[in-house]
Amino acid sequence: MKKVLAILIASxxxxxxxxFAFEASEFESITPSPVDIxxxxxxxxNYPVLPGTDEWIAVGxxxxxxxxxxxxxxxxxxxxxxxxxxxxxxxxxxxxISAFEDAQxxxxxxxxxxxxxxALICREDIEETIFSLLDSDDFDNxxxxxxxxxxxxxxxxxLLSDEAKSFLTNNETLSLxxxxxxxxxxxxxxxxxxIYTPKENRPVKMSTSRYEWLASTVKQLDEDYIDDYPSxxxxxxxxxxxxxxxxxxxxxxxxxxxxxxxxxSNFWEDGSYVQVSSPKTGDIALYWDDDLDAYRHAxxxxxxxxxxxxxxxWGNTPLMxxxxxxxxxxxxxxxxxxxxxxx
Numbered sequence: 001m002k003k004v005l006a007i008l009i010a011s012x013x014x015x016x017x018x019x020f021a022f023e024a025s026e027f028e029s030i031t032p033s034p035v036d037i038x039x040x041x042x043x044x045x046n047y048p049v050l051p052g053t054d055e056w057i058a059v060g061x062x063x064x065x066x067x068x069x070x071x072x073x074x075x076x077x078x079x080x081x082x083x084x085x086x087x088x089x090x091x092x093x094x095x096x097i098s099a100f101e102d103a104q105x106x107x108x109x110x111x112x113x114x115x116x117x118x119a120l121i122c123r124e125d126i127e128e129t130i131f132s133l134l135d136s137d138d139f140d141n142x143x144x145x146x147x148x149x150x151x152x153x154x155x156x157x158x159l160l161s162d163e164a165k166s167f168l169t170n171n172e173t174l175s176l177x178x179x180x181x182x183x184x185x186x187x188x189x190x191x192x193x194x195i196y197t198p199k200e201n202r203p204v205k206m207s208t209s210r211y212e213w214l215a216s217t218v219k220q221l222d223e224d225y226i227d228d229y230p231s232x233x234x235x236x237x238x239x240x241x242x243x244x245x246x247x248x249x250x251x252x253x254x255x256x257x258x259x260x261x262x263x264x265s266n267f268w269e270d271g272s273y274v275q276v277s278s279p280k281t282g283d284i285a286l287y288w289d290d291d292l293d294a295y296r297h298a299x300x301x302x303x304x305x306x307x308x309x310x311x312x313x314w315g316n317t318p319l320m321x322x323x324x325x326x327x328x329x330x331x332x333x334x335x336x337x338x339x340x341x342x343x
Contacts, residue, residue, distance in 0.1 A: 041078045044086035045071050045116075051092055052227035062229065062330045069093065070115050081120070081129040082138075088116040088150075089143050095224050097149070099315040099328035100296070101243060101262070106315070107149035112291065113331055121155045127164050144171075182217035183240065186210055193258055195250055199340055200270040206250065206258035209240040213316070221317050231326040235311060236319035244313040248284050248298035252311070254319060263294065273337035278304075282342070285310045285324060287332040297329045301336065 049055045049068050059065045069092050071079075079087065091114050100106030111117040120126065130147055133139045150156060151168055179185050191208040213221070221238035235254075242256035245264050250256065267273050273284060279301045285308075287297035299312025308324040320327070324334055 039078050040080045041075065042080045042083050044083045044090065045075060045079065047090065047092055049092075051095075051224070056227075057230045061231065062326050066093065066113060066330070071119075073115075076115060076119055081123045081125050082133060084116060084120050084123065085126075085129055085133060086138065088114070088120050089140075089146055091116055093228070093328075094146065095228055096328040098221070098317055099225075101315060103145075104149055104152055105292075105296075107146075108153060109289075109291075109331075111153065117150075120150070121153055126156060127151075127160055131164070180211055183211045183213050186212050197266050197270050197272040199272040202266045202270050204249075204260065204264070204266050206246060206260045208257060209259060212240050213238055225314065225318050225320065229320065229322065229326060229328075232320045232322035234318055235321050236313075238317045240316045242313060243315070244298045247313045247319070248300055252300055262296070264298070268337055271340055274340055274343060276336050276338045276343075279308055279336040280304060280338070282339075284337045285312070286335050286337060287329045288335055289332050295335075296332065297327075 047069055049059055049065065056065065059068050071087065091110070093110060093114065097103055097106035097110055100109065111121060123129070130151065134147070148168060148171055151160060151164060187208065187210055190210060193206045194203050195206060196203055218238045222234065226234055237254070243259045245262060246256055246258050246260035249264060249267055250258060250260060268275070276283065279285065281301055281303060283301040285299045285301055286295045289296045297312065299310035301308060302311050302321055303309040309321060310324050311319065311321040312327065313319045314328060
């Protein structure tokens with residue numbers, strides 16, 4: 001478990017330039033499931049492979065690592081809610097939450113692809129278990145952010161007591177007046193910049209970030225993502241100063257100082273960029289999330305043979321060059337777009 005990241009993710013909510021959320025209706029059909037007390041397992045599950053180990057590298061690719069982190073059903077169904085919660089808090093891909101512009105949507109994405117988290121949100125005693133754990137010696141205070149994101153999940157929040165909702169409200173109020181943990185204030189004001197689409201000069205607004213990571217935070221984030229994605233190459237440090245869309249559509253440089261908010265559809269709605277079936281170097285790779293019916297990530301194609309490679313900025317974390325699906329967005333569909341003058 002990467003303790004530092006658990007604190008840092010809270011800042012993503014403040015820095016959100018775009019907001020996504022899964023609809024509660026996606027989980028309305030899920031019935032909370034009790035555990036068979038007779039066969040209950042009260043110890044958390046230990047994942048067989050972990051980032052930073054030879055075993056993690058040997059697994060092969062990102063999707064296979066995801067599969068290796070799924071809990072066997074016969075064990076999953078016997079875990080008590082406390083054991084399941086502790087297991088979910090240790091999920092090796094929790095770090096991917098910080099690779100999204102919005103912490104809650106990043107968490108919801110993780111829930112979709114982790115049977116530990118997806119089983120946890122269905123437990124009928126989840127609130128009681130959470131607040132019992134918060135008061136116990138088993139809880140690491142640096143994991144509070146995960147708890148907040150869990151309580152705000154669309155399948156959990158409607159069922160919460162007033163006490164639990166008050167807990168969330170108080171924490172959100174505090175975050176409005178304090179710098180994000182692991183970061184410092186760059187500027188009290190946000191500066192804006194307008195760029196224009198290449199073909200019809202449609203305006204697209206960008207803005208600066210008020211915050212930046214401390215050097216110690218940058219070091220920890222960089223190390224964690226290098227461990228998590230051994231097939232990727234580290235290109236530039238973790239930063240809050242620019243995002244993936246700004247990197248792809250504005251300036252491919254680590255000196256970039258602007259965040260380009262989603263949606264970025266102006267770039268292809270006016271024909272400036274055209275979707276192509278076969279990419280070439282310099283094309284833009286856009287990652288489509290079927291659940292949200294939206295693009296959530298972008299990068300620049302850097303190679304096409306023997307496989308497609310992309311350079312992209314992962315949320316507020318590092319700039320990485322990687323095989324197109326060796327990234328936190330491996331469950332999405334990639335579409336390629338080319339500047340209209342290069343067709």
